[in-house]
Amino acid sequence: MPLAPSNAEVSFDQLTLDPYPVYRRMRAETPVVRVESVKRTFLTKAAHTRLVKDNPELFSSNDPNTPMQPAFRAHTLMRKDGAAHRRERMAMQPSFTPKVIKSNWAEKYEAIAKDYIARLPQDGGVDLYRDLCGPVAARILAVILGIEDATDEQMMRWSQNLIDGAGNFAWRPGPFEVTDRANDEMNALFDRIAQRHLADPGPSAFSVMLNAKDPIPREQIYANLKIAIGGGINEPRDALATIVYGLLRDPGQFEEVRRQEAWDAAFEEGVRWVAPIQASSRLVLEDCQIGGWDIPKGDTVMTIQASSNRDEDVYENGEDFIVFRPSNPHQAFGSGPHHCAGANIARRTVGQIMLPLLFDAFPRMSLPDAEAVQWRGFGFRGPINLPVRLN
Amino acid sequence: MVQVHFVAHDGTRTSVEAEAGTSIMAAAVANGIDGIVGECGGAAMCATCHVYLDPADAARVPDRAEIEEEMLDSAAAEVTGFSRLSCQITLEPGLDGLVVHLPQSQH
Numbered sequence: 440m441p442l443a444p445s446n447a448e449v450s451f452d453q454l455t456l457d458p459y460p461v462y463r464r465m466r467a468e469t470p471v472v473r474v475e476s477v478k479r480t481f482l483t484k485a486a487h488t489r490l491v492k493d494n495p496e497l498f499s500s501n502d503p504n505t506p507m508q509p510a511f512r513a514h515t516l517m518r519k520d521g522a523a524h525r526r527e528r529m530a531m532q533p534s535f536t537p538k539v540i541k542s543n544w545a546e547k548y549e550a551i552a553k554d555y556i557a558r559l560p561q562d563g564g565v566d567l568y569r570d571l572c573g574p575v576a577a578r579i580l581a582v583i584l585g586i587e588d589a590t591d592e593q594m595m596r597w598s599q600n601l602i603d604g605a606g607n608f609a610w611r612p613g614p615f616e617v618t619d620r621a622n623d624e625m626n627a628l629f630d631r632i633a634q635r636h637l638a639d640p641g642p643s644a645f646s647v648m649l650n651a652k653d654p655i656p657r658e659q660i661y662a663n664l665k666i667a668i669g670g671g672i673n674e675p676r677d678a679l680a681t682i683v684y685g686l687l688r689d690p691g692q693f694e695e696v697r698r699q700e701a702w703d704a705a706f707e708e709g710v711r712w713v714a715p716i717q718a719s720s721r722l723v724l725e726d727c728q729i730g731g732w733d734i735p736k737g738d739t740v741m742t743i744q745a746s747s748n749r750d751e752d753v754y755e756n757g758e759d760f761i762v763f764r765p766s767n768p769h770q771a772f773g774s775g776p777h778h779c780a781g782a783n784i785a786r787r788t789v790g791q792i793m794l795p796l797l798f799d800a801f802p803r804m805s806l807p808d809a810e811a812v813q814w815r816g817f818g819f820r821g822p823i824n825l826p827v828r829l830n
Numbered sequence: 831m832v833q834v835h836f837v838a839h840d841g842t843r844t845s846v847e848a849e850a851g852t853s854i855m856a857a858a859v860a861n862g863i864d865g866i867v868g869e870c871g872g873a874a875m876c877a878t879c880h881v882y883l884d885p886a887d888a889a890r891v892p893d894r895a896e897i898e899e900e901m902l903d904s905a906a907a908e909v910t911g912f913s914r915l916s917c918q919i920t921l922e923p924g925l926d927g928l929v930v931h932l933p934q935s936q937h
Contacts, residue, residue, distance in 0.1 A: 493871035529900060537906035537937060776873035786937060
């Protein structure tokens with residue numbers, strides 16, 4: 440079999456501004472394709488992305504030599520496989536279970552959500568992305584992680600710094616200087632509050648990791664917290680903004696969602712439509728084939744879940760936001776061992792708490808100019824503004 | 831082929847046949863059984879394939895391994911002595927006719 444075709448035309452800027460027409464064409468013409476500007480082999484079909492994610496023995500996450508290492512000053516669980524990954528992930532898991540969410544977190548989240556919604560100006564226009572989606576995601580995350588001492592501004596800044604550093608494949612020094620400073624600040628905070636969690640154990644992720652019977656090393660606890668900060672704000676923020684946009688742009692559908700209180704379905708459709716995490720990388724450990732093309736050992740494939748989520752083999756009218764779909768087996772949370780650990784939290788906080796509270800508070804919310812909403816991102820994607828009228 | 835019977839929370843029974851060597855989760859997903867999600871693809875990392883073995887069948891299914899035990903804590907529904915992650919049970923001819931009950935929700 441030959442190697443996958445190469446695409447030297449698609450630019451990184453194009454993928455950042457509007458990747459969906461590119462992916463649609465790739466699915467039709469070159470579903471497995473080497474993209475020269477990204478230096479990765481893109482997989483754009485749902486069957487292929489799932490296959491890769493579900494086979495960690497062949498498609499490894501283990502790659503210590505990515506910019507993630509200097510950005511986080513650690514070889515993190517995101518880039519480990521097998522038992523090493525499981526041990527670090529399971530160290531946090533007790534904080535994220537559906538039962539703990541229900542018994543410990545749901546009430547706190549609801550109070551936070553109400554508080555942040557109440558702070559919005561009651562009349563006139565606001566940028567919901569800036570004024571609500573980001574800050575509320577930051578506060579909720581700080582609470583579940585057990586680092587409430589951090590401000591919203593710090594949480595959001597650290598998160599963005601870590602993302603920029605981890606994506607610094609050009610290996611420029613600037614982003615790592617920024618992450619160095621962020622790491623120093625985070626470490627100082629963690630050092631300061633560790634004793635409090637040891638003295639007074641609770642259900643937060645930091646506390647659970649510190650007080651485990653057989654704790655993982657302290658530096659890995661810190662790395663886990665940083666992974667959660669780097670990966671736990673933008674996704675709920677972008678998911679919320681995307682869903683609000685999708686609903687407001689289609690009043691008829693919105694009305695039906697509200698009538699049926701179909702917030703869970705609206706959440707699933709939002710993350711399907713524009714997956715907050717659009718693509719992931721896996722290192723190929725053995726020569727293999729995908730979709731009839733040779734994939735050589737040592738290649739790095741990119742699963743484009745953004746594209747899988749609109750795959751014509753799975754979805755009718757996948758390019759559109761349609762809450763009431765007969766089934767919605769999206770891959771927005773990935774699959775396989777690295778399946779999103781925050782999926783339950785996201786479903787609860789965004790789908791079951793934020794959406795109904797927000798639209799209860801502002802039943803006449805509208806989007807005066809859908810064209811004014813700008814979208815960005817290749818690896819992570821969502822609106823970067825959401826100017827709405829609340830009343 | 832090995833037959834498995836899925837009993838949904840509302841009592842609806844669906845019987846499927848799968849190749850020996852397939853996990854119960856994979857058999858369910860391949861046959862569109864709604865009550866089993868299997869988000870992590872069978873890595874014992876999500877607990878969305880939680881099922882209850884029928885008491886009459888429990889003895890013929892191998893015991894839970896440690897990773898399964900650990901992950902079951904994250905199941906959304908109540909965990910009982912008959913609870914299993916269906917991705918961790920491989921269908922063998924000895925399990926033909928197995929009955930598994932599905933929880934109300936996996937989230």
